[in-house]
Ligand SMILES: Nc1ncnc2c1ncn2[C@@H]1O[C@H](COP(=O)(O)OP(=O)(O)OP(=O)(O)O)[C@@H](O)[C@H]1O
């Protein structure tokens with residue numbers, strides 16, 4: 515499902531995955547062939563500073579120029595792209611409705627959606643999908659009786675803010691591309707996880723720590739049961755280093771990533787800053803996972819997967835594992851893509867994988883799919 519899909523007719527067209535993050539723009543092109551999914555292109559470019567703030571496009575000219583040069587450098591010919599929204603501009607929520615005819619659903623869902631959306635219903639673009647969570651083939655009659663929901667249906671509702679969607683439409687046009695699908699980060703990452711996990715069934719969580727967003731998504735048998743975004747991320751650390759040492763953004767970034775020539779005092783100070791942010795992220799995640807454990811006591815999370823560049827922050831994985839007592843593994847969305855090692859260094863793909871999850875997930879989308 516998606517917030518916007520401008521595809522028409524039954525013919526599916528492949529899309530280039532374009533992840534416009536606040537720190538970097540990533541692009542992935544995948545070709546579906548008899549050999550499997552082939553990685554055709556992958557590249558990144560820095561996002562101009564402060565051009566994307568809280569998911570909103572603040573500088574169309576600078577960002578579209580960066581996208582144009584990324585496409586040019588990689589020689590990508592396909593102009594149809596899938597992009598995604600995140601943060602406050604989108605809401606994904608599972609609701610329960612009485613079973614009803616398809617024709618009545620649209621109206622009922624709009625009414626129900628009004629309760630959950632902190633904006634006017636006319637300010638958002640709505641999409642929904644009926645989840646087959648109560649598929650009688652999969653659940654025993656006991657479980658069905660427990661939930662008492664044979665005449666209810668679970669509906670996943672997605673709402674994207676129109677003004678933010680309009681910003682993306684304008685941005686993609688300015689980059690001389692066509693916006694085919696607008697997805698949301700959390701679904702794109704989930705799709706990327708599904709093609710790269712050895713056991714995509716069961717209950718697991720995907721934690722994403724980007725530059726300015728911390729996303730938590732818990733999945734049970736392929737369906738998201740809980741998701742939440744908070745405004746945490748690696749930029750918090752970079753900004754704290756900027757103010758502590760009075761240095762510009764780029765220098766603070768490189769200090770954060772273990773910049774050369776730092777004396778022991780500076781290193782200790784940076785480590786202190788990093789540790790304090792990591793502590794906050796872990797406590798936010800632990801809080802959410804405890805909530806999920808209390809709400810869905812039968813769905814014990816067996817593993818945590820990490821995505822996003824800041825999930826590589828020193829100490830984060832170890833600390834998260836210790837606090838939650840759940841094994842934590844980095845996601846590598848390239849794992850099962852066929853990649854020619856003449857063009858793509860396998861070690862680099864493995865290293866950069868967590869940052870590429872959204873773009874890989876978007877590249878799996880086609881024009882006209884639901
Ligand atoms: N090895 C690393 N160790 C620690 N932090 C890293 C590492 N590599 C990248 N980062 C940080 O990860 C962040 C970028 O991650 P990512 O590409 O996932 O963000 P984004 O998608 O651009 O941002 P958004 O949060 O808006 O989605 C930056 O803050 C960067 O400093």
Ligand SMILES: [Mg+2]
Pocket residue numbers: 535536724725872
């Ligand atoms: Mg991101």
